[in-house]
Amino acid sequence: MTNADWIKSAKSANSGECVEMRRHDGAIQIRDSKNPEGAVLSFTPGELDAWIDGAKKNEFDHLL
Structure with missing residues (x-):
């Protein structure tokens, strides 16, 4: 898959509590949309799939 632009969930559109994701060089990357120059976390598709599962x-509900 080719590199993609950053995207975020429609649910977080105006809440101010947003993360953005993209596919980049075979990894799935995640960042805080309020700090786009900050840290970027990178995961393999398998790692993200395990988390989504x-x-x-x-x-993870006990963390909320």
Whole structure:
């Protein structure tokens, strides 16, 4: 897959609590949209898939 522009969830459009994601050089990258020059986290597709699976199973709900 080619490199993509940063995107964010429609749900976070005006809430001020936004993260952005993109695919870049085979990785999925995540950053804080309020600090676009700050840190960028990079994950393999498999790592992100494992996290999404856990989120769907409510494994992280206790953190909210």
